[in-house]
Amino acid sequence: MTRIINKKPNPRITRFLGLVPFGAVLILYVICSDIRLHENPNDKLLPSFGSMWSAIGQLAFTPDVRTGNYLFWADTLSSLKRLAWGMGASFVIAIVFGIALGLIPYAASLANPFVAALSLVPPLALLPILFIALGLDELSKIVLIILGVAPYLIRELALRIEQMPYELLVKAQTMGASTFQIIVRIVLPQMLPRALDGLRFSIGPAWLFLIAAEAIASTDGLGYRIFLVRRYLAMDIIIPYVAWIAALAFLMDLGLRVLSQRLFPWARASI
Template identity: 60%
Template structure:
């Protein structure tokens, strides 16, 4: 049997999924052990006991100065900014994506503009945003929107443009107006694809958020990472990076669950292809 046709069992698939994580963990343990044997005060690859102490200090013990538990304060600040920015980006991406993908006049007027805007490096605009919008929440949210919304618009426009023309013709034959076609034909088929696009933008959104928090913020996961880097506090930085990764993974899983439950036909069609 050709390798392309061989599929692992459920147990084998789970085992293979764990292997890369186990290898990374083993490599870290070996590297940490070697460095700590040479220099017990080494900070580059701390021992797991150092991680445990740092997690207790950041996630379980109130800060002596503020009385806050820093990890949860930082998490709440970052998720608030990220959630607001993604909500705005989704609204913009959905509306303009459908309009550009479906209506020829808007496609001619906005298609090239959005394509060019999506090529602008968002991080290059960060100083401009801080100058024009200040150092508050608005500039941080705007950076994420600028980085995410154009990509959502382009992807939605392409997906709407790829819809079978026969569906649009049949809807018009039955007397549907443009608004009715958007609401009853285009929108139901676009929403699950919008969720796919949003899942792909979670990583870049976190990147823009951390960059903004690192430069001008008083709270947030990115702020804390760049605050402690001056002390070479890898025992704090690595758990924070792991926590950000877990949050991003959970966001992806939640979106997948929403897509599967709200649009079961989409999951079924994908499984059949």
């Protein structure tokens, strides 16, 4: 008898099963929305898809009277810029310090306790400090993302380097390779795909930190708009914005996964 753990669906069934939960959530939402709207046509908690499309269409395709911007796209661009700067800086910082901590014992002894302690501090608890020290402009929001993402990536890369076969480093040194050559030719090629994967897993937390910062001190952005309209119970705007954030996060994850597969196809089997 074939055990269920040994049964694998074919690609078509896999794609279908992957869509089932999304379809179930949509159907459940439509049913609950119809029930509430039937009892109270003015209900705002679960708006119909038509009202959500109308509200988002107004923000996306009608220029704002005060600024002349299309608010939906302006909010999206502002949030993506902040996220790109924060995650890009986190990636570079993690590569530099992760390799140093994983490869150089003196650097590990000096900085490991500090990085470990920093990674345990809730980044949102630092938000007031950042606003006071750096102001309410873009820098404080970007630094919050860095503080939330970089320590995790640094520890992940350092651990991965420590788990590398030590024989590789011994052979390289036997053949006369310098520390710089070992980093560039051995460590860096193996760590870059892992760093990209770590960045993928940090997309969700990075969005969380960004939304929190935009909600508290910003004049644009997806998080700012959500918290601005919440006072009017505008669920016809909030729900599409949340869905849009989820879609953007999914596309970012997909893009990083494809990039990793294109640049480092040899690493897929070992990750």
